[in-house]
Amino acid sequence: MSTNRLRVAWFTDTGSSGVETVSAYSSGLLLPELARHHDVEVFTDTSAASNFGLQSSHYLTAHRKHQRTPFDIFFYQLEDSRACRFVRGHIGLVPGITWLHDLFYNDLGPEAFHTSPWETSIAQYHDPSVMFYDRSKAPHQLWPRAYRETSLSPVVLFSSPWARNEYRRMVSARLEGLRGEHPAEVLPVPVRVDTAVAARTGDVLRIASASVTGIEGRMHKVLPGLRGLSSPWALTWMVAPDEERAARELVEEFGVSSLVTIVTGKTSENWRSILSASDLALHLHASVFGRLAPFAQISLLMGVPTVMSFAAQGEDFPESAVFHVVPGSHEGLQVKEIAEVVVRRGATACGANGRRFVLEANDPVKLAHRLASLLTEWAPHVAYVMDRWERLRQRGQRALLDEVRVLVDKDDQSSMNPFRRVLSEPLRELGWMK
Numbered sequence: 001m002s003t004n005r006l007r008v009a010w011f012t013d014t015g016s017s018g019v020e021t022v023s024a025y026s027s028g029l030l031l032p033e034l035a036r037h038h039d040v041e042v043f044t045d046t047s048a049a050s051n052f053g054l055q056s057s058h059y060l061t062a063h064r065k066h067q068r069t070p071f072d073i074f075f076y077q078l079e080d081s082r083a084c085r086f087v088r089g090h091i092g093l094v095p096g097i098t099w100l101h102d103l104f105y106n107d108l109g110p111e112a113f114h115t116s117p118w119e120t121s122i123a124q125y126h127d128p129s130v131m132f133y134d135r136s137k138a139p140h141q142l143w144p145r146a147y148r149e150t151s152l153s154p155v156v157l158f159s160s161p162w163a164r165n166e167y168r169r170m171v172s173a174r175l176e177g178l179r180g181e182h183p184a185e186v187l188p189v190p191v192r193v194d195t196a197v198a199a200r201t202g203d204v205l206r207i208a209s210a211s212v213t214g215i216e217g218r219m220h221k222v223l224p225g226l227r228g229l230s231s232p233w234a235l236t237w238m239v240a241p242d243e244e245r246a247a248r249e250l251v252e253e254f255g256v257s258s259l260v261t262i263v264t265g266k267t268s269e270n271w272r273s274i275l276s277a278s279d280l281a282l283h284l285h286a287s288v289f290g291r292l293a294p295f296a297q298i299s300l301l302m303g304v305p306t307v308m309s310f311a312a313q314g315e316d317f318p319e320s321a322v323f324h325v326v327p328g329s330h331e332g333l334q335v336k337e338i339a340e341v342v343v344r345r346g347a348t349a350c351g352a353n354g355r356r357f358v359l360e361a362n363d364p365v366k367l368a369h370r371l372a373s374l375l376t377e378w379a380p381h382v383a384y385v386m387d388r389w390e391r392l393r394q395r396g397q398r399a400l401l402d403e404v405r406v407l408v409d410k411d412d413q414s415s416m417n418p419f420r421r422v423l424s425e426p427l428r429e430l431g432w433m434k
Contacts, residue, residue: 022079096154120133154382156185200348206279208304211282219237
């Protein structure tokens with residue numbers, strides 16, 4: 001066993017709620033490879049065993065395990081999903097490396113998260129003379145960007161280069177390491193490189209879409225554009241169960257119901273099945289909320305020509321790999337012209353560059369090896385922050401106990417000392433007092 005192996009606490013959703021998240025998808029591909037380099041224990045919000053083939057524990061046990069046998073690094077995967085709320089909470093408990101699949105969040109999380117005085121805590125990290133936050137005042141709330149989570153993580157990774165660039169324009173005090181550094185890099189979402197290339201047969205242009213039904217998904221522009229195609233076409237539209245009604249209303253509005261098949265259940269398995277007989281994939285999304293992964297990467301890997309909006313995460317992909325359309329008045333016409341190009345040149349020729357791009361950029365073995373090296377490189381940096389944060393936690397614990405002691409004892413005129421007689425023993429059992 002290599003002496004450079006680290007003990008890594010890996011926090012992730014596992015998809016146990018029935019909704020596939022990019023966190024669960026990425027963990028399933030990366031962890032078997034990462035475990036070749038480091039000792040990884042997975043922490044989830046369920047007591048059921050994960051399907052990652054590694055030791056798995058409930059996240060509420062992580063801090064106690066860390067106190068007994070310290071982990072070298074806490075690694076957090078975070079995205080805009082209620083399933084990741086437990087991850088957001090633990091980021092503020094033990095600083096580590098956070099891999100963000102979203103920078104903008106619709107979900108505020110529990111109130112204790114988004115109203116926590118994290119800015120004061122960071123100020124105390126840098127200056128021990130700063131007093132604890134006055135709880136009678138409402139904390140400063142920053143939304144919808146993940147200011148709190150990125151600032152409390154001494155190292156931040158993004159699965160989207162666009163999100164990383166947006167983050168670099170954010171200004172906030174942050175937990176900094178040994179040399180005042182706060183690294184931020186890109187780690188793409190992995191894809192299964194053994195996925196088969198889609199098969200093409202027949203004269204009908206078969207189109208697949210993973211776009212959402214809202215205005216940001218741009219399907220209100222796509223459907224009238226496709227209606228003008230001179231070649232026969234058929235569309236299979238994959239949507240989440242709560243979007244099915246809106247999808248059906250939209251295709252009926254544009255009079256294309258007979259040409260559109262709606263598939264409910266937004267999973268990578270469903271998407272591969274749809275792509276296996278598709279000539280063109282639509283991943284139009286013009287919003288800072290939401291993400292394209294992993295469906296866009298799967299489309300490229302299967303060699304299906306892929307169309308994206310030149311907006312937000314659509315900017316992550318080079319023009320040599322995807323077709324870009326500009327959101328606006330002529331968006332539907334652009335999609336129509338791209339479809340006609342695919343009909344003339346053939347889907348295999350139009351999708352070859354995208355497949356080559358993903359094979360190089362999203363190989364899970366290469367990404368796991370790179371992440372393993374980065375963890376080793378960043379371990380001293382993170383350890384320095386963890387140590388200082390633990391000292392701040394202990395200081396806060398002492399201040400809280402002093403406050404409780406004053407509240408319990410102040411009106412007692414006897415010699416009983418209620419704090420010592422009533423609370424001391426329970427606090428010792430909790431490990432808060434010696």
